[in-house]
Amino acid sequence: MIRVEHVRKRFGRKQVLRDISMEARRGEITCLVGTNGSGKSTLLRAIMGLTPLSGGRVEVDGAAFHHGMYEKVAFIPDTLTMPPGMTVRACMTFMQDFYRSWEAARGEELLAFFKLDPASRVGSLSKGTAAKLNLVLGLGLNADYVLMDEPFSGIDLFSREHIASVFASELIEDRGVLFTTHEIQDVEHLIDKVVMLDQGVIAKEFYCEDIRQREGKSVLDVMREVYQA
Amino acid sequence: MNRYLKLVHMELGRAWKPLAALMGLTLVMQLAIVVYLTRNRVAFVKRNYLEEQQMSVATFVQKIGRISFNDVMMDNMLFTAPIVLGIVVLLLYTLFLWYRDWLGKNMFIYRLLMLPSARSDLYFAKLTTVLLLVFSLVAFQMAILPLLSAAFAASVPYELRESVTAVELASEIELLTLVLPFNWKDFLLYYGFGMAGVAVLYACVLLERSYKIVRGIAGMLVYLAIIGLLLFLPAIIGLLLFLPAIIDVYWMALYPWELITLQSGLVAVVGALSVWLSLYLMKHKITV
Structure with missing residues (x-):
């Protein structure tokens, strides 16, 4: 389980995260939602040690986060993480070289699934194709947890559907997924849990099934209540 | 490794x-x-x-x-x-x-x-x-x-x-x-000084990358001032201890090899300090 305890993050005078505590469990898909600037991406980067915390702690399966955790926690940011001059094939080789948890066969399977050309240069990929390559590089790792920052941002409908289908596939099964998105309607049926951030604090946290059964509301309904109140 | x-x-x-x-x-x-x-x-x-x-x-x-x-x-x-x-x-x-x-x-x-x-x-x-x-x-x-x-x-x-x-x-x-350089002492000296310079440059880059432009540049200037102070420490001590007119005598009191050893030692300290600072920043402060 990824456990975030009393995490605070300040950029200069701006307090971006204020005392955030939450959990993301294996086998569950947790969605972080919030308006622009609510601190979603910062929280993901803070969990991954890509920006220092101003306070609080992050634990993965009961241990403090350290560099060895990058084998078991994969992060798929909303930007390409490979140099533009590399080919898709070279990216796969890079992952195999540096990560023990890289599964070459799964990587090939993902390439075929997303119909990516191994000879393409990273710098020449369209936004949608780049997002798919990011997914290949993240999901090709045999990681217990996958964090994704806006995997559907700025890409066309068909690519979005293609990427969303990953969430329902065996590629995600048994893993813990924590992701951020603005396109909640595309993946609402796939999500287990929602954490709503508002101005650096958790405004609401719930299991989708519970809220559907207890209150008959969709995630969008709850979002309207929280953010338009 | x-x-x-x-x-x-x-x-x-x-x-x-x-x-x-x-x-x-x-x-x-x-x-x-x-x-x-x-x-x-x-x-x-x-x-x-x-x-x-x-x-x-x-x-x-x-x-x-x-x-x-x-x-x-x-x-x-x-x-x-x-x-x-x-x-x-x-x-x-x-x-x-x-x-x-x-x-x-x-x-x-x-x-x-x-x-x-x-x-x-x-x-x-x-x-x-x-x-x-x-x-x-x-x-x-x-x-x-x-x-x-x-x-x-x-x-x-x-x-x-x-x-x-x-x-x-x-x-x-x-x-x-x-x-x-044709002898190993000069080789070590020149390339040692060069690598210490690169380490200082890296520390400055990582300060800027950790604290971003304004605070990063301020941190960089403070760090360069500390390094400057360290490198000119012998001269500063000399200045404090003796009248400025005697400064030349102070420097002349050291043999060239003593002066080079002293300066090399200080450069080594600056290099080591820069490496330590860079590693600290990379581990605890770097932000993307």
Whole structure:
């Protein structure tokens, strides 16, 4: 389980995260939602040690986060993480070289699934194709947890559907997924849990099934209540 | 260790094109300059001494001396320009080595910082890359010296030419003796100072990357002030202890080797401090 305890993050005078505590469990898909600037991406980067915390702690399966955790926690940011001059094939080789948890066969399977050309240069990929390559590089790792920052941002409908289908596939099964998105309607049926951030604090946290059964509301309904109140 | 070596290999793989371009440019420029300047000198000698003053070659050699490579190239900025260019390009590349991973559409720094190994591997890989690039360029310069010597020999008639070996060439051109020191003490001193300089530069880059522009630059200035204070500590102590007029005496009281040892020790402290600061920033403060 990824456990975030009393995490605070300040950029200069701006307090971006204020005392955030939450959990993301294996086998569950947790969605972080919030308006622009609510601190979603910062929280993901803070969990991954890509920006220092101003306070609080992050634990993965009961241990403090350290560099060895990058084998078991994969992060798929909303930007390409490979140099533009590399080919898709070279990216796969890079992952195999540096990560023990890289599964070459799964990587090939993902390439075929997303119909990516191994000879393409990273710098020449369209936004949608780049997002798919990011997914290949993240999901090709045999990681217990996958964090994704806006995997559907700025890409066309068909690519979005293609990427969303990953969430329902065996590629995600048994893993813990924590992701951020603005396109909640595309993946609402796939999500287990929602954490709503508002101005650096958790405004609401719930299991989708519970809220559907207890209150008959969709995630969008709850979002309207929280953010338009 | 394994990942460190892989990172060095990867960084070198990314650097080989600019390095090859720099080597090619150095070769072409130096060859062209050697041939051009040597032919000019030979033409000048023929016109002024052998034709106008009607000197025989033997008299010319006796009175003026044979034409040597060093005479022709001495203090000629054209010859040393490619070496200076190499130094400047490598200095810029040292900065580029970090910033290219942060800036632009693709943020490779995400991947590099998420490698499952200590971030010190990444730091030392980049430091090693700079050192290997410098050595590659220096080795290339050494390798083309016989070629330059041959180009010189081909441009001067045998009877007018003073033959020199490549080693003599390397020892006669001042800038070359800086990049190719002939004894190990100078080698350690020059390259030690150089690497300490690169470590300071890296610490400044990482300060800026950790605290961003305003706070980063402020931190950088404070750090450079601390380093300056450290390096000039002996002079500052001297200034505080003695009257300014005695400062010269204070410096003169040290033998040159003592002064060099003292300064080397301080530079080593500055280098070590910069490496420690950089590793601390990479582990605890870096932000993407």
